[in-house]
Amino acid sequence: MKRLLMLVLLGVMGLFALSVQAVVETYEFDTAEQKALYQKMARELRCVVCQNQTILESNAPLAQDLRQQLYQMIRYQQADEKQIIAFMVQRYGDFVLYRPPFQANTLILWIMPFLMLLFSVYWVVSYVRQTQKIAQQQQESKQDD
Structure with a gap:
């Protein structure tokens, strides 16, 4: 009986493990400054779908889209911090910022x-x-x- 209970418990834990898998995104940058800017901005931008998570922490589809947009702005458009913030605020409002302006x-x-x-x-x-x-x-x- 204990053995059967243990097998059922392991099976249930295995199902939970499959549902919790996370997507790991890797982006290639031209310079270390671009990578540092990406990391900084991804920590400062809030996922507008999730409560109290950055776009770096969130696995929501919108957060993935925001990370992709951030990557493209930094890598291909050579955008700086002010341009990225202006774009995100224009599109999503002040809620996208962890530290809203006064x-x-x-x-x-x-x-x-x-x-x-x-x-x-x-x-x-x-x-x-x-x-x-x-x-x-x-x-x-x-x-x-």
Whole structure:
């Protein structure tokens, strides 16, 4: 019985292993600078289909297309970082950037963490003061008794 259970478990694990295979893309560059730019940009561009993955990390078909487009822009069009970012933002919007620019429509993204921190500090200070006040009142009532 244990042997049969082990075989079934290994079979199921084998099926999962087949479904998780990843595509490995290799691109040839003329210079080391082009390769470095490709790696840098692939880490800075977000896969617009996946949540919180770069196009380098994602296996989504759109991420594969974005990597191919990035490769072609660097290798054949000799595009620089600014041109690549401008093209991707024009096509997919600011969401494609991991670090969106500081502008009116992304203001909440930049300010919200600081507001949350200030609110948290205010809440902790208020809670501590209230707790101390209650403890002091209880201590005074015990002394009165």
